[in-house]
Amino acid sequence: MELEVRHLRALCAIADTGSLHRAARQLGVAQPSLSTQLRRIEQELGGALFLRERTGCRPTALGRVVLGRARPLVAEMRALVAEARSAAVTxxxxxxxxxxxxxxxxxxxxxxxxxxxxxxxxxxxxxxxxxxxxxxxxxxxxxxxxxxxxxxxxxxxxxxxxxxxEPQFVSLAEDHPAATRSVVRLAELAEDRWMVDPTVDGEWDAVHRMLRAAGLSPRILHGDYHTTASLVATGEVVTVCQPTCQSRPGMAVRRLHGDPLGxxxxxxxxxxxxxxxxxxxxxxxxxxxxxxxxxxxxxxxxxxxxxxxxxxxxxxxxxxxxxxxxxxxx
The missing domain is CATH 3.40.190.10 (Periplasmic binding protein-like II)
Known part of the structure; x- marks a missing residue:
């Protein structure tokens, strides 16, 4: 006997429902048929996968190992079927x-x-x-x-x-003194706090390097893009941004003099x-x-x-x- 996806689906149903009766009903098969199928799977794998108790079925140590591998495979197959059906329509x-x-x-x-x-x-x-x-x-x-x-x-x-x-620009509050110019020098932002998302690959190192090269060592805060945007608009921080970034209410996007970061x-x-x-x-x-x-x-x-x-x-x-x-x- 070779294990198939339907066998793995049956094991997951038994574990999820905790009962052969409920699993059989979920799968749309007769309980005796599911019991026979489970015995054959256990014979193929060489050990009991569930403890049959009066209160239901509970996975054995071997069962937990098998279920740990079976669940992702069943989930992938469901996703494959869903994507295939969607592709047939769209x-x-x-x-x-x-x-x-x-x-x-x-x-x-x-x-x-x-x-x-x-x-x-x-x-x-x-x-x-x-x-x-x-x-x-x-x-x-x-x-x-x-x-x-x-x-x-x-x-x-x-x-x-x-x-x-692509040169990186700077995002700052629209009432920031430097926002009156189209090109901003890093020295004009020496007193500002900067915010960087440390989870973006390379950004933290690059911003530090850029500031050190300009002779600056401002306080740097860590935050995600959404938090950064709200803090920039209120004048709490400045941050590097993509040049295609659109200004939001309270925020201005300006070029950095010399294009120090790309x-x-x-x-x-x-x-x-x-x-x-x-x-x-x-x-x-x-x-x-x-x-x-x-x-x-x-x-x-x-x-x-x-x-x-x-x-x-x-x-x-x-x-x-x-x-x-x-x-x-x-």
Missing amino acids: GPQVRVGSTASPALAGWLRRLRNGGREALLQMDVSANSLLRMVADGQLDVAFVHEVEGCPLRIPPELGLRVLVER VRLILAARTEEVLESVYPQLVEAYWDTVRQSPSYREWLMAKGAPPGLGAPPSPYEQPYEHTYRERKPA
């Missing part, structure tokens, strides 16, 4: 991982309009998302690599580099086919957000971008057909 799906980006909504909308339904997994850790792609848990990941803090990119992944170096924007997948199927939509979505970001648009035009920003200029985006590469183990 079309093909793509599992997308992403760090935070204003371009994300436009990208997902373009994928959906093109007949690809996206299942989204957000994470502040780019390394975690890349590992999930390599392990087959995600199809593609859009991540930020902070300057000076290389990501651990699994060698089997192929890449598209959307932007080789990130590389990367799309990663296991195959070139997957990259080619989702990358053009990401390019369109990203440059849409650029057109809605006056400070960043002004910065790009100063670097030679066309006034209409109808297409990204080199070297800010590497040519689409040349950016895929196979990474070989070190």
Whole structure:
């Protein structure tokens, strides 16, 4: 006898209901049939999986071991069936991982309009998302690599580099004295408290390095993006932000003088086919957000971008057909 998913499902039902009778009713089978099936499974595995008591069934030590492996497999099969049924109705799906980006909504909308339904997994850790792609848990990941803090990119992944170096701007209260200028020097923020999300791969180190290079050692607080936004608006902290970040009430987004901090924007997948199927939509979505970001648009035009920003200029985006590469183990 070879164990099948239906056998694992039966074991989970017995454990969850605590009774052969209730498990049989849940599975839609006769109790004698389920009892026979359980005996055959136990014979195959070489030991009792449940203690039969007057009050019901309780897993043995062996049963707990088997259930620990069975539950994830049953859950994965349920997810597979659900995704397959959904795909039959809505079309093909793509599992997308992403760090935070204003371009994300436009990208997902373009994928959906093109007949690809996206299942989204957000994470502040780019390394975690890349590992999930390599392990087959995600199809593609859009991540930020902070300057000076290389990501651990699994060698089997192929890449598209959307932007080789995106300058990071600063977010501060709109009534901050420095907010009256379009370009802010770090020295003007020497007395401010900074907030950094330490769970973002590389950001804490990069911000510290940037401030030390400017001769500053301000107090640095730790917080997530949502907390940071509310504290910036009230003048409690300042923080680095993406140049495509939209100003909120009470908040201003300004360029940092000298562009002391940058990130590389990367799309990663296991195959070139997957990259080619989702990358053009990401390019369109990203440059849409650029057109809605006056400070960043002004910065790009100063670097030679066309006034209409109808297409990204080199070297800010590497040519689409040349950016895929196979990474070989070190």
